[in-house]
Amino acid sequence: MPVLKWGIAAATRITHDFVNALSTIEDSQHTVLAVADVEMARAREFATRHEIPKCYDGFDALSLDTDVDVVFVGTLNAYRYRVVRLMLERAKHVLCEKPLCLSVPQAEELYRVAKERNVFLMEGMWSRCFPSYARLHELLQSDCIGEITHIQVQHGCQAYVERSLGSSITLELGLYALQLGQLIYGCPPLHVKCNAQLNNVGVDVECEFILDYGQNRKLAACISGLENLENCAKLLGSKGEIKLNNYWCLTSLAKPNNVNENWPLPSAKYEFNHTNACGLRYEAEEVRRCIEKRLLECPLYTHAQSLELLQIAEEMRRQIGVKYDDIVCLSL
Numbered sequence: 001m002p003v004l005k006w007g008i009a010a011a012t013r014i015t016h017d018f019v020n021a022l023s024t025i026e027d028s029q030h031t032v033l034a035v036a037d038v039e040m041a042r043a044r045e046f047a048t049r050h051e052i053p054k055c056y057d058g059f060d061a062l063s064l065d066t067d068v069d070v071v072f073v074g075t076l077n078a079y080r081y082r083v084v085r086l087m088l089e090r091a092k093h094v095l096c097e098k099p100l101c102l103s104v105p106q107a108e109e110l111y112r113v114a115k116e117r118n119v120f121l122m123e124g125m126w127s128r129c130f131p132s133y134a135r136l137h138e139l140l141q142s143d144c145i146g147e148i149t150h151i152q153v154q155h156g157c158q159a160y161v162e163r164s165l166g167s168s169i170t171l172e173l174g175l176y177a178l179q180l181g182q183l184i185y186g187c188p189p190l191h192v193k194c195n196a197q198l199n200n201v202g203v204d205v206e207c208e209f210i211l212d213y214g215q216n217r218k219l220a221a222c223i224s225g226l227e228n229l230e231n232c233a234k235l236l237g238s239k240g241e242i243k244l245n246n247y248w249c250l251t252s253l254a255k256p257n258n259v260n261e262n263w264p265l266p267s268a269k270y271e272f273n274h275t276n277a278c279g280l281r282y283e284a285e286e287v288r289r290c291i292e293k294r295l296l297e298c299p300l301y302t303h304a305q306s307l308e309l310l311q312i313a314e315e316m317r318r319q320i321g322v323k324y325d326d327i328v329c330l331s332l
Contacts, residue, residue, distance in 0.1 A: 003028075004288050007068035007092070008035040009059055009083050011046035014097050015074035016270070017277035018284070019050045024266045025281050029288060036062035049270075059083050063090040070120070070287065073097060077166030078324075081106045084121070088113045093120040095287050099171045102324045104310050111303045120291050121303070125179055128300040129282040132250040132263050133183070136242070140184070145237030145256060148184055152236065153177040153221035153247065156229030163203040166324055169225040170196070170204050170316055176248035177221040178211075178309045179301075180233055185213045188308050196320040197226075204322055211312075231275075249276035 006022070008015050015035075022030050034054035037043035047055035056062045062071065063086050070093035073083050081101040087094050088110065100107050100123040107123075114121035127133065140148070155177060161167045181189065189211035196207035205226055211219040222229065233247035240256035251263045265278040272278060290298050297303045317323070 004030050004291065005067055005069045006030060006032045007062050007065060007071040008032060008046070008052070009062060009071050009073040009087070010075040011035055011037040011039075011042040012074045012076075013273040015072060016046070016050075017272050017274055018072055018074065018280045019052075020268045020270050020272060021278045021280035022284055023050075024268050024278055025285065030284055033067055034062055034065055059086055063087050063092060069093060070095065070291065077102060077171065078164075081110065084110055085113060088117055088119055088121065091117055091119055093287075093291055095122050095124055095283070097124045098175055099123070099310065099313070100306060102166050104307060104314055107307055107310050111297075111307070115296055118296065120287070120296055120298075122287060122290070122298045122301065123306045124283060125175075125301040125306070126280055126283040127176060127179060127248045127250070128183070128298075129286045130250050130263070130279055131282065132253060132261075133300075135261065135263075136244070136250070136253065139242065139255065140235075144239070145235065145242055146239035148235050148237045149216050149218070150236040151181055151184060151219040152234045153180065153219065153223075153232075154229040155221070155231055155248070156224030156227050157231070158228070159205075159225035161199070161203055161205055161225055163201045163322075163324075168203045168317070168322060169223055170194075170207055170313055170322075172225070173248075174207060174209070174221065174223045174316070175309055175313060177209075177219065177223065177233070178312055179305075180244075180247060181211055181213070181219040182305060182309060184235065185217055185219075187213060189219075189312065190214045192312060192315050192319070194316040194319045196322075198320070198322070202322065204317075204320055207316070207320065209316060246275055249279050251276055251279070 036056035040057035043055040071087045073096040191212040194209040196204040206224045233244040235242045243254040245252045
């Protein structure tokens with residue numbers, strides 16, 4: 001396969017990190033051809049900084065660029081459905097930062113359109129692409145800690161959440177805990193219980209939830225956008241435990257008897273905005289592998305798995321009283 005040619009939808013903190021991470025791939029078969037934003041000045045500044053040859057005022061022009069193979073969508077949450085759909089309708093492969101959108105019906109529609117257009121679409125659950133996750137799977141298959149009956153997650157940092165933009169701590173951080181439960185137990189929970197602290201505009205800034213997967217298997221998570229927490233997950237099994245440091249972007253785990261395994265990340269030209277964001281290189285490489293094989297979805301995080309987590313997140317929002325009905329699909 002020739003070099004994979006990327007377009008970038010929105011000049012944001014996460015798209016900066018993605019392009020910065022791409023630059024660390026040795027003998028890279030990736031190139032960034034274009035960036036688009038609703039503000040041309042922002043697109044131009046982004047293009048200059050990252051040495052991107054084309055910049056566009058708005059996303060329509062990017063969708064029409066026949067040189068672009070795949071688009072990374074990093075807009076604010078409430079705009080993603082429209083941007084992703086536009087790219088799919090123009091036969092672009094798409095990697096979209098999570099959450100893919102703000103409702104299950106929207107996600108179902110996007111996956112339907114992708115299949116109809118015969119293009120690849122992935123919600124960017126980058127955690128699944130880290131080599132450490134493959135190693136974790138090996139350890140669990142080897143019965144390293146026996147049967148896992150409990151997963152404990154703490155994840156907290158100072159985070160800005162704004163209802164009008166479709167953000168919440170459940171969507172920004174909570175989805176990572178949900179994907180870990182899905183990965184470990186391999187099935188949806190039978191019961192979900194969620195409590196949250198809402199801010200003055202009615203969106204969750206802290207939450208605690210317990211997922212019951214049956215057969216005495218549970219996940220308990222404490223998620224905060226107000227304070228820094230330990231940011232780890234513990235897998236408790238019948239023979240011991242495994243601790244995952246920065247479990248959503250895993251570069252270090254502690255096995256029983258405090259035996260550590262590490263996967264250091266390379267340095268990049270610029271500083272990153274997010275923890276271990278250089279690991280986005282693994283996600284980009286996985287997208288390349290999938291497109292090269294002409295897959296329409298990523299086997300590490302399938303469309304069905306994405307929909308399952310979005311359904312759980314919707315149930316959690318229902319329990320805590322957070323609604324996005326009036327902003328579920330904002331115009332560009």
